[in-house]
Amino acid sequence: MSLRLRLVATLGVTLILLWGLTAAWSMRDLSTQLERSLDQRLAQSARMVAGLLDRVPTEAWNDGMGEAPAIPALEGVACRVSSLRGRIVAGTHPEMNDVLSVEQEGYSYRDHNVQRWRVYTLVDDDKRITVADRLRERESLLAQVRRAAFYPFLLASIGSLIALWWGVTRGLSPLSRLQRRLMSRDHDDLSALPIRGLPSEIRPLIEGFNDLLVRTRRMLEREQRFTDDAAHELRTPLTAIRTHLQVARRVDGDPRRKAMQQAEAGVERLTKTLEQLLLLVRMESEEIVSGNGDPTFVGEALETAMAETGCRDRCHWNESVDRLRVELPSALLIIALRNLLENAMRHGAPSTLIKIEAQHMNGMAVIDIVNQGEIIPSDKLARLTERFHRGTHPQGSGLGLSIVQTLAERAGGSITLDSNEYTPFLVRLCLPTPGSSNGFFQASFGNSS
Amino acid sequence: MRVLLVEDDAPVAAGIEAGLALSDFVVDIVTTLDGAHGALAAIEYDAVVLDRRLPDGDGLTLLQHWRRVGIDIPVLILTAKDAVANRVEGLQGGADDYLVKPFDLDELTARLHALLRRAAGQIDHSLRHGRLAFDPVARSVTLDGESVVLLRRELMLLEALIRARGRILSADQLKDRLYGIDEEIESNALNVHIYQLRRKLGRDVIETVRGVGYRLGPTHGDTPS
Numbered sequence: 001m002s003l004r005l006r007l008v009a010t011l012g013v014t015l016i017l018l019w020g021l022t023a024a025w026s027m028r029d030l031s032t033q034l035e036r037s038l039d040q041r042l043a044q045s046a047r048m049v050a051g052l053l054d055r056v057p058t059e060a061w062n063d064g065m066g067e068a069p070a071i072p073a074l075e076g077v078a079c080r081v082s083s084l085r086g087r088i089v090a091g092t093h094p095e096m097n098d099v100l101s102v103e104q105e106g107y108s109y110r111d112h113n114v115q116r117w118r119v120y121t122l123v124d125d126d127k128r129i130t131v132a133d134r135l136r137e138r139e140s141l142l143a144q145v146r147r148a149a150f151y152p153f154l155l156a157s158i159g160s161l162i163a164l165w166w167g168v169t170r171g172l173s174p175l176s177r178l179q180r181r182l183m184s185r186d187h188d189d190l191s192a193l194p195i196r197g198l199p200s201e202i203r204p205l206i207e208g209f210n211d212l213l214v215r216t217r218r219m220l221e222r223e224q225r226f227t228d229d230a231a232h233e234l235r236t237p238l239t240a241i242r243t244h245l246q247v248a249r250r251v252d253g254d255p256r257r258k259a260m261q262q263a264e265a266g267v268e269r270l271t272k273t274l275e276q277l278l279l280l281v282r283m284e285s286e287e288i289v290s291g292n293g294d295p296t297f298v299g300e301a302l303e304t305a306m307a308e309t310g311c312r313d314r315c316h317w318n319e320s321v322d323r324l325r326v327e328l329p330s331a332l333l334i335i336a337l338r339n340l341l342e343n344a345m346r347h348g349a350p351s352t353l354i355k356i357e358a359q360h361m362n363g364m365a366v367i368d369i370v371n372q373g374e375i376i377p378s379d380k381l382a383r384l385t386e387r388f389h390r391g392t393h394p395q396g397s398g399l400g401l402s403i404v405q406t407l408a409e410r411a412g413g414s415i416t417l418d419s420n421e422y423t424p425f426l427v428r429l430c431l432p433t434p435g436s437s438n439g440f441f442q443a444s445f446g447n448s449s
Numbered sequence: 450m451r452v453l454l455v456e457d458d459a460p461v462a463a464g465i466e467a468g469l470a471l472s473d474f475v476v477d478i479v480t481t482l483d484g485a486h487g488a489l490a491a492i493e494y495d496a497v498v499l500d501r502r503l504p505d506g507d508g509l510t511l512l513q514h515w516r517r518v519g520i521d522i523p524v525l526i527l528t529a530k531d532a533v534a535n536r537v538e539g540l541q542g543g544a545d546d547y548l549v550k551p552f553d554l555d556e557l558t559a560r561l562h563a564l565l566r567r568a569a570g571q572i573d574h575s576l577r578h579g580r581l582a583f584d585p586v587a588r589s590v591t592l593d594g595e596s597v598v599l600l601r602r603e604l605m606l607l608e609a610l611i612r613a614r615g616r617i618l619s620a621d622q623l624k625d626r627l628y629g630i631d632e633e634i635e636s637n638a639l640n641v642h643i644y645q646l647r648r649k650l651g652r653d654v655i656e657t658v659r660g661v662g663y664r665l666g667p668t669h670g671d672t673p674s
Binding site for chain 2: 228234235236237240241242243244246247250255262265266
């Protein structure tokens with residue numbers, strides 16, 4: 001049911017009911033009032049007759065023993081004057097004896113020839129005056145008054161209903177405009193809806209809707225970028241493999257060996273990218289089972305990570321690394337450290353030192369990995385944790401820092417990057433230590449390498 | 450034929466270079482938009498193979514710039530984006546052709562040949578000059594319908610001269626088409642190739658324009674002596 005119909009129906013029915021009740025009440029009141037005033041008129045006419053008779057000498061109507069004078073009859077009104085003993089002195093309608101022969105003073109109803117009369121009898125000294133009104137006349141008067149009152153009421157009711165329809169339509173017109181605009185939009189149109197001219201009731205709704213659109217648009221853009229990036233990162237090594245294999249098929253000897261080597265290097269790179277990508281996706285989507293896995297010594301994990309990346313000679317770390325423990329399965333800590341070390345090796349100039357410092361701070365294990373190299377401007381620094389963003393060095397998948405970030409965040413920690421003249425490139429990895437309330441992190445990851 | 454390859458991924462670039470070299474293309478590799486711009490200004494290329502995703506920007510912006518300033522060199526775009534919208538965008542941006550990675554080397558070569566053919570206004574793929582016919586794809590030459598065996602550089606030299614369509618090419622321009630930037634060239638190498646061509650195809654197949662360069666001789670050509 002449309003809002004307009006609902007509003008018009010509710011308000012319309014209420015309005016008609018109210019008008020109807022008012023009308024019924026005033027009609028009822030009207031007939032009571034009319035009856036009362038006509039009764040008063042009846043009594044007044046009886047008194048008027050009595051007053052007239054008072055001025056006539058008594059003999060004038062006491063002596064006459066003959067026929068009582070008959071006054072010509074008026075339609076719908078009757079009158080009779082009689083003595084207390086019952087002798088009729090004067091009157092209209094001599095045949096209406098049954099109506100006019102009332103002895104008791106006061107109002108009463110009488111029937112004559114299936115017609116109802118209102119009768120009033122006044123006893124004044126020695127005479128009795130009875131007047132009567134035919135009810136049919138009274139009723140037709142009442143009907144006339146009612147008719148006169150009913151037409152304005154009808155007109156007002158219809159007028160209010162029309163005004164109501166118009167008002168509701170006009171009031172809801174911003175909604176109708178909005179509806180038309182929404183219906184004519186392309187299904188993939190994500191541009192914001194105009195706020196101007198909207199009533200304050202639905203403005204927050206549309207503002208919220210626009211916010212949602214902006215967020216959706218950003219999300220779609222991010223997804224699109226990710227898809228493009230993933231396509232690029234996967235297709236590029238595939239291209240290298242394919243072209244080198246095709247070259248290898250057509251040449252012999254040394255060039256063939258070289259082409260095969262290049263193809264193999266391409267396979268290796270593709271494998272690595274795929275592994276990193278799968279790791280990242282799994283880390284984001286996989287259900288993490290919380291439990292109390294054994295905490296991992298940072299020192300041990302660092303040893304393994306250095307051995308796997310082959311950078312032990314370039315690394316320098318402080319003793320506290322060996323004592324520090326984090327609430328993270330060792331396989332995951334090794335993945336994080338290995339990615340950070342690989343990153344430091346790529347960014348740092350060859351054979352420069354990679355410094356690793358670890359400390360316990362506010363219930364968190366803080367691991368700093370610093371390498372020498374060019375200083376990265378802050379706007380570029382912010383983009384480094386984006387997926388597939390590779391900075392300026394073309395090796396690597398561009399996923400390492402994203403993986404570490406995802407891992408740290410899911411473990412209840414964080415990573416921050418910094419680049420200045422003292423620490424050309426610093427990655428600070430914060431992870432919860434055992435006993436801190438940041439929760440456990442036991443994932444169902446296998447060994448990724 | 451000399452091709453400029455703009456590709457920042459070294460293994461891919463090496464593969465394409467090796468593959469195109471098999472079809473006698475001379476390939477120069479640059480890895481950035483800046484490098485591509487500089488190379489195109491310095492050397493006369495027959496075609497450009499342009500990757501879209503480069504460290505200093507989108508290859509398409511460079512291409513659009515080239516087209517705006519009237520550089521009409523045939524350009525084939527390489528990209529990992531395979532959506533129809535991306536292809537349309539690439540072609541509307543001024544590309545003559547579009548290949549999605551990973552591609553087949555044969556397809557790349559065939560498309561490059563097609564681009565060169567179209568740029569030269571040819572209808573079929575063989576280039577003719579009088580009684581000479583040169584098939585750039587099969588790398589074969591016939592004189593009066595008789596097949597003539599030419600070495601790789603001789604073929605490349607003949608191709609350059611045929612494609613020049615009577616225009617005079619200087620010794621440097623000819624060397625550009627025969628050798629890559631970092632290839633060592635012996636001082637008399639070009640003369641040796643010209644001598645061999647004249648020996649195999651007839652004396653006046655190549656005409657020397659003293660002090661300027663070389664061009665193909667009058668269309669009839671001489672029968673080999």
